Amino acid sequence: MNPEKIPDIIIGRLPVYLRALQRLSEKGILNTSSQELGELIGISAAQIRKDISQFGEFGKQGTGYSIPFLIERLRDILKVDRVWEVVIVGMGDMGHALARYNGFANRGFNVSMVFDNDPQKIGQKVGGFEILNAGLLSEKIKQNKIKVAMLTVPAPAAQEVADQLVKAGVKAVLNYAPISLNVPNGVWVQYIDPVTHLQRMTYYLD
Amino acid sequence: MNPEKIPDIIIGRLPVYLRALQRLSEKGILNTSSQELGELIGISAAQIRKDISQFGEFGKQGTGYSIPFLIERLRDILKVDRVWEVVIVGMGDMGHALARYNGFANRGFNVSMVFDNDPQKIGQKVGGFEILNAGLLSEKIKQNKIKVAMLTVPAPAAQEVADQLVKAGVKAVLNYAPISLNVPNGVWVQYIDPVTHLQRMTYYLD
Numbered sequence: 001m002n003p004e005k006i007p008d009i010i011i012g013r014l015p016v017y018l019r020a021l022q023r024l025s026e027k028g029i030l031n032t033s034s035q036e037l038g039e040l041i042g043i044s045a046a047q048i049r050k051d052i053s054q055f056g057e058f059g060k061q062g063t064g065y066s067i068p069f070l071i072e073r074l075r076d077i078l079k080v081d082r083v084w085e086v087v088i089v090g091m092g093d094m095g096h097a098l099a100r101y102n103g104f105a106n107r108g109f110n111v112s113m114v115f116d117n118d119p120q121k122i123g124q125k126v127g128g129f130e131i132l133n134a135g136l137l138s139e140k141i142k143q144n145k146i147k148v149a150m151l152t153v154p155a156p157a158a159q160e161v162a163d164q165l166v167k168a169g170v171k172a173v174l175n176y177a178p179i180s181l182n183v184p185n186g187v188w189v190q191y192i193d194p195v196t197h198l199q200r201m202t203y204y205l206d
Numbered sequence: 207m208n209p210e211k212i213p214d215i216i217i218g219r220l221p222v223y224l225r226a227l228q229r230l231s232e233k234g235i236l237n238t239s240s241q242e243l244g245e246l247i248g249i250s251a252a253q254i255r256k257d258i259s260q261f262g263e264f265g266k267q268g269t270g271y272s273i274p275f276l277i278e279r280l281r282d283i284l285k286v287d288r289v290w291e292v293v294i295v296g297m298g299d300m301g302h303a304l305a306r307y308n309g310f311a312n313r314g315f316n317v318s319m320v321f322d323n324d325p326q327k328i329g330q331k332v333g334g335f336e337i338l339n340a341g342l343l344s345e346k347i348k349q350n351k352i353k354v355a356m357l358t359v360p361a362p363a364a365q366e367v368a369d370q371l372v373k374a375g376v377k378a379v380l381n382y383a384p385i386s387l388n389v390p391n392g393v394w395v396q397y398i399d400p401v402t403h404l405q406r407m408t409y410y411l412d
Contacts, residue, residue: 009215011409015402023386040386079408086404093306097299098400103384107401108408147411148404172407174400178309180229180246188410190403194304194380195313196221197396198292198354201378202285202314203217204394205353 010051011078016041017048018074022106025067033064080108087146087170089161090153091116091124091131094176098150100127109148113140134161141168150174151181162189216257222247223254224280228312231273239270286314293352293376295367296359297322297330297337300382304356306333315354319346340367347374356380357387368395 020040024032034045034052052070055077075081086109088095099114116122117134124131132140140146149170153161158177165173172188175181181189226246230238240251240258258276261283281287292315294301305320322328323340330337338346346352355376359367364383371379378394381387387395 008406012406014409015405018405019384019399019402020386077409078405079411080405084404084408084411093299093303097303100299101400103399103401107405109401109404148408150400171411172404174403174407178225180226188407190407192398192400192403193225193309194307194356194398195309195315196225197380197398198290198315198378199221199224199284199286199313200214200218201380201394201396202290202354203220203283205285205377 006054010054013043013047013051014074014078016043017052018071018078018080019107021067021071021074025071030067031064032067036064075108078108082108083110084108084148085110085112085144085146086148086150087112087137087141088114088150088152089116089134089137089165090151090157090176091118091121091126092152092154095150095152096126098152099129112144112146115140137161137164138168141165141170146170148172148174150176152176155179212260216260219249219253219257220280220284222249223258224277224284224286225313227273227277227280231277236273237270238273242270281314284314288314289316290314290354291316291318291350291352292354292356293318293343293347294320294356294358295322295340295343295371296357296363296382297324297327297332298358298360301356301358302332304358305335318350318352321346343367343370344374347371347376352376354378354380356382358382361385 020037034048038045038048088098088111091114095114099111104110113132114126114129115132115134115137121131122133147170149165151158151161151173155177158175158179159181162173162181162183166183166187174190174192176192178193183189226243240254244251244254294304294317297320301320305317310316319338320332320335321338321340321343327337328339353376355371357364357367357379361383364381364385365387368379368387368389372389372393380396380398382398384399389395
């Protein structure tokens with residue numbers, strides 16, 4: 001299995017499969033089919049079978065997929081069979097929301113530090129975290145070998161902070177600022193922009 | 207052009223193209239190529255050409271795309287050449303962040319009302335909005351013919367609130383709660399889940 005060969009578009013669907021499988025598992029369900037999974041997440045059964053078959057032979061004709069087994073494989077493939085320590089930079093509303101978000105547990109991520117550059121905010125507590133001085137960002141990231149960051153600073157500051165993160169060793173940035181970031185090869189950026197999701201839906205409305 | 211025939215995966219990329227084009231436009235740039243656009247957003251030039259050609263002949267060999275023209279067409283296709291009034295339900299951290307988010311302007315959406323069911327919160331002000339009693343949700347949505355909602359309530363409440371929204375006439379729900387929603391045909395749901403984005407990146411990390 002050569003990761004370079006799997007199209008990114010397929011990689012993008014694997015976390016959605018994993019999330020759905022984990023939900024079924026929480027309900028005590030042990031087996032599923034591409035049909036059932038497809039109905040849950042709105043992707044065709046054929047697409048799901050094709051995507052999953054990229055990584056080996058999982059399903060059995062007639063009996064479908066073993067949920068615990070498929071979860072284990074997907075966690076392994078997506079490298080979330082471990083826990084990635086994550087920093088949040090920017091303690092505005094979005095940073096607060098993420099610091100208190102309870103959807104990270106058991107999914108491969110743990111928020112370990114939160115930063116802001118506002119003297120009024122530094123030292124305050126949010127969701128069990130003390131807000132650290134953004135001036136310490138590089139030092140703390142290097143010390144703790146952090147690879148993953150969530151960027152929730154205002155748009156005008158985002159590129160500069162991203163440069164700092166990358167220089168300190170961060171390889172994956174989840175960007176909430178509504179601007180495109182320039183990063184070198186080998187660094188990954190994903191964007192969270194509610195408007196793109198809304199526009200995708202209005203296409204279908206009258 | 208029959209909307210039913212364009213795969214949803216292509217529709218999902220159009221808002222990303224539109225966002226990039228609007229950024230170029232804000233810088234005063236009038237023309238671009240699929241090459242340039244592709245580098246900006248990390249999608250291949252061939253894919254961009256193919257996607258855009260689904261909607262007609264836009265680019266010219268050698269001169270590329272007229273940015274104002276392509277923006278106008280994409281806004282038209284995505285139905286964001288108008289303004290959709292949006293409600294936010296759930297005034298926790300995420301609801302606050304969205305109520306104050308300045309990325310909606312000029313992109314087809316206007317937050318018009320925000321709701322919560324917590325008596326402590328009802329009547330308070332957030333980003334210029336007075337938090338309304340969630341008990342008024344159906345009434346207000348019907349009165350104002352709202353079609354689009356952002357759902358930022360806790361997971362255990364999400365399905366029930368979604369049912370109310372749908373019953374009152376909402377056709378598009380952007381769901382921030384980490385659960386899958388069941389909605390009838392003709393209603394669209396999109397999910398914002400930071401973990402799926404993070405997992406898509408950790409796949410590529412060592």
